[in-house]
Amino acid sequence: MEFIEYPDREMLMLRLASCLQSDLGQALRRNDRVTFSVPGGTTPGPVFDILSDVDLDWPRVDVVLNDERWVPEDNPRSNTALLRARLFQNRAAPAGLIPLYADTPTPEDGLPGLIDGVSAHLPLDVVLLGMGVDMHTASLFPGADNLTAALAKDAPPLMAMRADGAGEPRITLTAPVLRAAMHVHILITGAEKRAALERAATLDPAEAPVAAVLADAMVHWAE
């Protein structure tokens, strides 16, 4: 794991966007199309704003969320809506979107079609992840009913997850798919998440799911 500390959040977002642009550009020189996986949540918006206007062959980039809450795009909790508002703008507007939501009553009903869609774009080339203070990443939550299955080497690429049993239904990329990416970046801010990340580095993924992807990750942090 490489840990990079930035003097402030503005510099963090600028330098991380530059790293991602470089990794994506490298992948585009090797492949006709590249797959870029990104988080939802409240932290990555500024990186998306910067990335949306960097010089890349965006029509050859396919974007897939790390995870999605099982809500339609008109719901304020939708990560897909976040991407449309903050990343699929400017030069990045023509990038492809690999869906992680389908209009079915439950995630389990939508999974087969979504798995087909994601599988056609594996392995991931560049992954940006967030992390919660509980050391979850994507929707791989400590204590989730099927976390063991989502961490297993033979996990399917996507699984339905619930944070704690009856929690909000979500769909998440699983640990082996995230770990197999050519470049893995983790974006965290604040002292609490730094402490949580340092703790996660000493724990098993069953207790700290982010530990499943730390080994080859580049962690980007500012206060």
Ligand SMILES: O=C(O)[C@H](O)[C@@H](O)[C@H](O)[C@H](O)COP(=O)(O)O
């Ligand atoms: O759907 C989501 O919320 C994300 O994919 C999730 O894994 C996120 O990265 C962490 O929960 C951190 O979220 P914040 O950036 O809001 O702290």
